[in-house]
Amino acid sequence: MIRIAICDDDRKMTATLHQYLLKKNEQLQDVELRIAIYYSGEDFLHEVGQGRLFHIVFMDIQMGGMDGVETGKILRNTPDGDDVILIYMSSHNSYFEGIARVGGFRFLEKPAKLSELDDVFSRALKSVLKGISNQSKMFQYKVNKDIFFVKAAEIAYLKSDDKAVEIYIFQRNEKSLFLLERVYSSITASAEQLSADYFIQCERSHIVNFNFVQRMAGTAFILMDTMSTQVPIGRAYKEKVRKAYTTYRRSQYE
Secondary structure: OEEEEEEEOHHHHHHHHHHHHHHHHHOOOOOOOEEEEEEHHHHHHHHOOOOOOOOOOEEEEEOOOOOHHHHHHHHOOOHHHOOOOOEEOOOOOOHHHHHHHOOEEEEEEEOOOOOHHHHHHHHHHHHHHHHHHHHHOEEEEEOOOEEEEHHHHHHEEEEEOOOOOOEEEEEEOOOOOEEEEOOOOOOOHHHOOOOOEEEEEEOOOOOEEEEHHEEEOOOEEEEOOOOOOOOEEEEHHHHHHHHHHHHHHOOOOO
């Protein structure tokens, strides 16, 4: 389910957006849109403060009471607020500086053309679905008799010896790596849990996450942490790894 909010005191625009999203909901397969409408920033933030979460928010800039820019700033400071895709709307295009400070995803000038609305919403929905897909994939590991889970997208690389696998996590705020756990497993069994879209076994005892690779050197991947950690590339794996990494990099610009 994708949760969408419309926050706008322009009832005509709100009704137009609502009808557009209802039609989209009928057209989309395997995706349900849940739509909520608010006519003020205060009402919207009250719901957010009660724990209501949204994936996409259409936010008018000029509203009576709290304006959309201030509402967006407060939203960004709430738990998970940074993850919300915020689409600003206005009949004036002179608000770009304020929008940039809040971190707006796109700007729609009123009255929005259907082609522009389609383009913005399609991009937003694609971004949300990609994020959900990445976050929902969990890596399972066992310590003694207890089973634990970690988001696969947080794993920078795995390293194994004959009996155990070490799980290294990337800490984004500090740009550092830390050893989450050393578990009794095999690199082959670990690879079966990980997406081939951005994980690859690059050496007999190593699996790397392309999302945390700064660059590919001759015999190693250089990671993004401050220590520029190197993950080795085995000679027998080099050609396959090179092709996979090139494909991954190209996909980032599509």
